[in-house]
Structures are given as structure tokens and as C-alpha cells.
Amino acid sequence: MLIVTPQQMKRIDRYTIEELGIPSLSLMESAGRAIAEEVLDFIRERSAVSVTGNRGAGTRPDGSAKRGVTSTAPVLADTLIAPFDGAEREHWLILTGKGNNGGDGLVAARYLQDAGVKVSVLCAESPERFSGEASAQLESVRRSGIPVRPASEPGDLAKLDFTAYTGLVDALLGIGASGEPREPYAGLIRAANDSGLPIIAADIPSGLDASTGQTAQVCIRAERTVCIAFLKTGLVQYPGAKTAGEVRVRAVGIPQLAASRIEDPPNAYLITERSLRGVLNIDLSRDREEDSHKGTYGHALVVGGSRLMSGAGLMASRAALRIGTGLVTWALPAALLPSVVGHVPELMVAEATAGDSWNRDSADTVLKLAEKMSVMSIGPGLGRFDGDTQWLKKLWTESDVPLVIDADGLNMLADAGDFIAAWGRRPNVVLTPHPGEMGRLLGVPTAELQQDRIEAARKYAVRHGVTLVLKGARTVVASPEGAVFINTTGHPGMSTGGTGDVLTGVISGLIAQKLNPIQAAAFGVYLHGRAGERAAERREHPASLLAGDVIDSL
Numbered sequence: 001m002l003i004v005t006p007q008q009m010k011r012i013d014r015y016t017i018e019e020l021g022i023p024s025l026s027l028m029e030s031a032g033r034a035i036a037e038e039v040l041d042f043i044r045e046r047s048a049v050s051v052t053g054n055r056g057a058g059t060r061p062d063g064s065a066k067r068g069v070t071s072t073a074p075v076l077a078d079t080l081i082a083p084f085d086g087a088e089r090e091h092w093l094i095l096t097g098k099g100n101n102g103g104d105g106l107v108a109a110r111y112l113q114d115a116g117v118k119v120s121v122l123c124a125e126s127p128e129r130f131s132g133e134a135s136a137q138l139e140s141v142r143r144s145g146i147p148v149r150p151a152s153e154p155g156d157l158a159k160l161d162f163t164a165y166t167g168l169v170d171a172l173l174g175i176g177a178s179g180e181p182r183e184p185y186a187g188l189i190r191a192a193n194d195s196g197l198p199i200i201a202a203d204i205p206s207g208l209d210a211s212t213g214q215t216a217q218v219c220i221r222a223e224r225t226v227c228i229a230f231l232k233t234g235l236v237q238y239p240g241a242k243t244a245g246e247v248r249v250r251a252v253g254i255p256q257l258a259a260s261r262i263e264d265p266p267n268a269y270l271i272t273e274r275s276l277r278g279v280l281n282i283d284l285s286r287d288r289e290e291d292s293h294k295g296t297y298g299h300a301l302v303v304g305g306s307r308l309m310s311g312a313g314l315m316a317s318r319a320a321l322r323i324g325t326g327l328v329t330w331a332l333p334a335a336l337l338p339s340v341v342g343h344v345p346e347l348m349v350a351e352a353t354a355g356d357s358w359n360r361d362s363a364d365t366v367l368k369l370a371e372k373m374s375v376m377s378i379g380p381g382l383g384r385f386d387g388d389t390q391w392l393k394k395l396w397t398e399s400d401v402p403l404v405i406d407a408d409g410l411n412m413l414a415d416a417g418d419f420i421a422a423w424g425r426r427p428n429v430v431l432t433p434h435p436g437e438m439g440r441l442l443g444v445p446t447a448e449l450q451q452d453r454i455e456a457a458r459k460y461a462v463r464h465g466v467t468l469v470l471k472g473a474r475t476v477v478a479s480p481e482g483a484v485f486i487n488t489t490g491h492p493g494m495s496t497g498g499t500g501d502v503l504t505g506v507i508s509g510l511i512a513q514k515l516n517p518i519q520a521a522a523f524g525v526y527l528h529g530r531a532g533e534r535a536a537e538r539r540e541h542p543a544s545l546l547a548g549d550v551i552d553s554l
């Protein structure tokens with residue numbers, strides 16, 4: 001699924017209206033109708049749940065939270081828009097801003113009324129200030145007999161009372177807004193959140209930065225967000241992904257081709273089976289050739305492990321085996337051998353240094369080992385040692401084996417400063433930093449880069465000519481060409497030591513099996529997350545999940 005920035009969305013809107021000649025009002029009509037359909041769908045789901053056991057809104061029948069992103073084809077209008085039993089018990093308040101987002105909400109009000117739901121409209125500003133299209137919609141709403149009142153007078157906010165309503169539509173601010181919501185928007189957002197009523201957001205929750213996913217001090221907490229035409233980047237990164245609730249992307253008549261025809265077209269995708277297959281051209285069946293042998297599936301070299309962190313090398317190696325690599329060799333300090341040998345009988349080991357930790361002289365041994373390898377992963381449990389950046393430079397410059405660099409391998413890169421200027425570009429490199437490591441690579445505080453993870457990852461990947469995997473909930477994968485893939489699989493139970501080492505092993509193993517770095521990184525984070533979800537389901541409580549469980553679920 002394509003993901004766009006608000007700036008790209010505005011260009012797509014303009015192209016659709018001006019170049020394709022599709023009237024703006026007709027797009028607004030479809031958008032409002034889609035929002036109404038989603039409200040009706042929400043009402044039906046909620047009443048079904050309360051009949052069968054009152055699990056509360058926003059949960060699946062199995063009780064699990066219903067989150068994430070779905071794309072729904074426009075539902076056959078007559079089935080949803082028709083009046084239905086129980087509609088009259090509902091009274092929805094449409095919170096309406098003066099721009100086109102408000103216009104979408106006003107159209108929704110008409111369709112909801114038509115379905116038998118009682119609706120009222122609260123305008124954030126006096127109607128004279130409404131934009132042309134929103135103003136036209138407001139007039140139609142009035143003529144349809146829907147009660148409309150403005151909340152623009154200063155004393156009004158204090159008097160707001162939402163107890164008469166059963167739900168709210170947030171059509172206050174969309175992608176045309178910027179910065180902290182001003183009054184009375186901020187007060188309305190606060191009151192909406194405090195009401196305890198379910199909120200369905202039009203396009204984006206008001207107060208969300210639709211580009212970065214950062215929330216303003218006041219931001220709508222939605223049960224569901226009906227995203228118009230294309231998924232926005234701010235909805236797929238935290239905290240935006242949380243405050244948006246369940247995101248449903250609805251087509252409104254803006255053709256897909258418009259996205260490819262604008263200047264600086266979008267190049268970001270949600271990682272789904274469809275985009276893995278389509279955009280990244282990956283055969284997801286993972287079928288083994290009938291006449292294959294272990295050599296068909298590559299040979300991965302894991303360079304890592306030290307006295308106090310031998311498990312990391314072991315987990316990366318085991319994960320590489322589990323993901324289907326033909327052969328895996330773990331290069332380790334000799335003293336680790338007695339304690340690890342036999343734990344994974346399928347694994348081969350190579351003594352790369354004497355003693356129990358790494359040293360700079362081991363580079364030649366590693367280079368020799370790497371000659372026959374399909375991929376080399378550097379970092380899990382490696383530790384730091386004297387001259388380690390020079391050691392890494394040697395591996396970077398004197399071997400042409402694809403590299404996956406993680407953990408202390410990344411810290412070495414950070415210490416090397418502008419390593420691209422000093423060592424030169426290199427094809428086939430995957431870096432897998434968590435936000436702390438990414439901060440060190442960029443030389444900025446972690447919190448700063450987390451403000452806009454997608455752009456941070458994209459810029460770094462392009463500037464350094466690497467595939468970058470910025471880990472964390474909604475992992476961002478960026479290619480050297482600037483394409484971005486956002487992962488939605490995974491489970492908070494995976495926030496435990498060792499899952500990063502598992503990911504390194506998975507990505508390395510996929511490269512060994514002839515996927516290119518961006519394919520391996522995107523498919524790898526997807527599979528890693530799915531395995532984590534499955535592992536979490538198998539535990540009595542996900543907090544007890546261990547990285548090893550993720551390997552076993554691969």
C-alpha cells in the first residue's frame with residue numbers, strides 16, 4: 001500500500017482536480033460518504049459486540065485490540081447507507097472545521113441522517129469563515145434540517161456538553177493544518193477526548209502531524225481513522241499510529257495514477273504481502289527446488305560473540321538457519337567454543353581469534369573465511385576492542401561479500417565518523433540500528449531522530465548508499481535509492497534482549513538465499529514480526545516471550 005506525505009497528497013489532489021478534471025466537490029462527496037459508511041459500520045460492530053457480551057468498542061471478537069491499517073473497497077452503498085434498526089438510538093456530533101476536512105464531515109452528516117442516525121453539527125468557527133466548498137456543504141446540511149451551531153464564542157467551550165451524544169466525528173483539521181491547533185480547535189479536541197465518546201477521525205486525527213506522526217499537545221484520540229485516498233506517513237509512525245486507532249483507507253475517486261504523475265512522487269509503502277510480491281518482486285512461497293542441495297541456499301557467516309555476549313552470536317546463527325540458509329558458520333573467539341559447541345549441532349563454527357574476545361588482528365582470518373560466503377553479518381555480541389574501527393574498515397574495503405552490520409558494528413561505524421568519505425561506498429550493505437544506535441550514527445539525540453523516523457532513515461540510506469533498517473515499533477526500511485517500506489507486524493512482547501540478533505540472522509539468511517538487500521530487509525522485518533506475533537500468542541502472557549521463542553516461531 002502506497003504511503004504519501006501531506007505535501008504529496010496536496011499535489012495529488014491538485015493534479016486530480018486540475019489535470020484530470022475531477023471536480024473537488026465530487027471528491028468531497030465520496031470522502032464524506034466513506035466516512036459515514038465507516039461510522040455506520042462502527043455502530044453496527046459496537047451493537048453486535050454489546051449484544052454478544054459487551055467487550056466494548058474497538059475490540060475484535062476474540063477480545064484483542066483492533067489496530068493497524070486496512071484498505072477497504074468502497075462498500076456497496078445501498079447495504080450500508082440504508083436505514084437500519086437501532087439507528088435512532090444513535091446521536092452523532094460532527095465537529096467541523098472551516099476547511100475541506102470540515103467539508104468531508106458535513107457530507108458525512110447528510111449520509112448519516114439519511115441512514116436514520118440523529119446528527120448534529122458543531123462548527124469550530126463562524127460559518128462566514130468557512131472555505132468555499134465547506135461553506136457550500138454547510139448550506140446543504142442546514143437545508144437538510146440538521147441542527148448546526150457554532151462554538152466560536154469564547155464562553156462556548158466551557159458550556160460544551162457532549163452527554164446527549166453517542167459518538168463524535170472529528171472533522172476539525174486535516175492535512176491543511178499545521179502546528180499546534182489554535183483555539184477553539186484545541187479546546188474542542190480536549191473536550192472531545194474528555195467526553196469518553198468514541199471518535200471517528202476524518203482523514204487524520206486533528207492535532208496530528210500527518211507527515212511525521214508527532215502529536216501536538218492536544219490531539220484527537222480516535223477509535224478509527226477514515227483516511228482519504230492514500231495512507232499518510234503520519235498514520236504509520238508512533239505516536240500517530242496509536243492516536244489514530246484503526247486506520248481504514250478509503251478510495252474517493254482519486255486515481256492511483258495521479259500519485260505517479262506529480263512532482264516528487266511518493267515512494268513509500270506499507271509492507272504487506274502484496275507490496276512484498278508486487279513492489280519488491282519477492283516469491284513469498286519460499287518453495288525449495290526439488291533438485292536443490294544445501295549449496296543452493298547459500299552460506300552465511302556470523303561474525304560476533306564475546307565472553308559476556310556469546311548468546312547474541314548464537315541467536316543470530318540459529319535464526320539464519322531457521323530462515324532456510326543452507327549453511328551457517330559462526331566466527332567466534334576460540335575461548336567461547338567449549339561453552340557453545342553442541343547447543344546448535346547444525347551450526348559450524350570457526351575460531352577467528354585466540355582468547356575470549358575480538359582483536360584487530362582477526363580481520364585477515366575473517367576476510368579469509370568470508371571468501372566463500374554469500375553474506376557476512378557483523379555485530380551480534382561482538383563487543384568493542386582496540387582498533388576496532390580499523391578492523392571494520394578492512395572488512396568493509398577488502399571484501400565484496402554482502403554485509404549486515406548490527407550492534408557494536410554500528411557503534412564502530414559511528415566512531416569512524418564520515419566513513420563513506422574515508423572508506424568509500426560499498427554495494428550490498430544493510431545496517432540495522434535501533435533508535436539509540438541510529439542516534440549515534442547521526443550524531444543527534446535519539447529523541448530528535450524519532451521525531452521523523454521515516455525521513456531520518458531515508459536520508460541516511462541515500463547519503464550512505466546503504467539499506468537501512470531503523471528498528472522499533474513500525475520499523476522503517478529505506479533503500480539506497482530512497483524507497484521506504486514500513487513494517488506493521490510485530491508485538492510489544494518482542495521488546496526483549498536478543499530479538500535484534502534474531503533479525504540480523506533472518507536478514508542475513510535471506511541474503512544468503514539470493515534476495516537483494518532491500519528485499520531481504522523488508523521481508524526480514526515482516527517475517528521477524530510475524531514470528532514474534534506467533535510466539536506471543538503461544539505464551540500465557542507476552543511479557544514472558546524470549547528472543548529464542550521468536551526463532552522457534554520462524
Ligand SMILES: NC(=O)C1=CN([C@@H]2O[C@H](COP(=O)(O)OP(=O)(O)OC[C@H]3O[C@@H](n4cnc5c(N)ncnc54)[C@H](O)[C@@H]3O)[C@@H](O)[C@H]2O)[C@@H](O)CC1
Binds near residue numbers: 097102131179204
Ligand atoms: N479536493 C480536496 O482537496 C480534498 C480534500 N479532502 C479533505 O480536505 C482536507 C484538507 O483540507 P484543507 O486543505 O482545506 O485543510 P483542513 O481542512 O485540513 O484545515 C485547514 C484549515 O485550518 C486552518 N488551520 C491551519 N492550521 C491550523 C491550526 N494549527 N489551528 C487551527 N486552524 C488551523 C487553516 O487556516 C485552514 O483553513 C483533507 O485532510 C481531507 O479531509 C478530501 O475531501 C478529499 C478531496
Ligand SMILES: [K+]
Binds near residue numbers: 174
Ligand atoms: K480530522
